[in-house]
Amino acid sequence: MFGQNRQQLRQMYHDVWQKSQANDSLSALESMIAQVISEHPEYHKIFNSDASLQQEFFVEDGATNPFLHMGLHISLHEQISTDRPVGIRHTYQQLRAKFVDAHEAEHHMMECLTESLWLAQKNNQAPSESDYLAALKKLL
Numbered sequence: 001m002f003g004q005n006r007q008q009l010r011q012m013y014h015d016v017w018q019k020s021q022a023n024d025s026l027s028a029l030e031s032m033i034a035q036v037i038s039e040h041p042e043y044h045k046i047f048n049s050d051a052s053l054q055q056e057f058f059v060e061d062g063a064t065n066p067f068l069h070m071g072l073h074i075s076l077h078e079q080i081s082t083d084r085p086v087g088i089r090h091t092y093q094q095l096r097a098k099f100v101d102a103h104e105a106e107h108h109m110m111e112c113l114t115e116s117l118w119l120a121q122k123n124n125q126a127p128s129e130s131d132y133l134a135a136l137k138k139l140l
Contacts, residue, residue, distance in 0.1 A: 010053045010067055013037065017047045036073045039103055040066065072110045085129035091136045098140060112136050 013033060019026055020034035037043065043066040046052040057065035076092075083089040095105040112135040120127040 007053055009071075013067060013070065014047055014050070014053070017044075032074060032077055033070075036070045036077070039073075040070060042066075043070070069110075072113060073106055075113065076106050076109055085133055087133055088136065091133065091140070094140055095136070108139050109136060112139070 016026065016030045016033045017037050019030065020037070026034055037047075046055075046066055052066075057063040057068075059065075079085070079088050080092045081089075092105065092109065095109065096102050099105040099108065112132060115135065116127045116132040119131075
């Protein structure tokens, strides 16, 4: 999305949130980021200081990495908008109908996305789009 530098990625979230709060104009990507941030009020406090730019979030300590979480939402939005992998847009629409709440549907989808990425990394290969779509369809 923005490169490989964690600091730059996190700074982008901070900058977008500040622009959004100031009602500055946003690019299409910035609007998507601002929307995802606004849907997560539990994370708004991290944008009050620059401390989160360097903060570590360890699952072992029960912490959720808010930047990873929001990044997964953004990844899904991009997948759905481009319908890549082919068929994900239709599956998303079906899941929205099933779960009623789009945010809840995305959280279920994110579990499949995370699993797909983990398996790809574990097996040192590209993620399998067909396996990912099959996992999503199991949610139906």
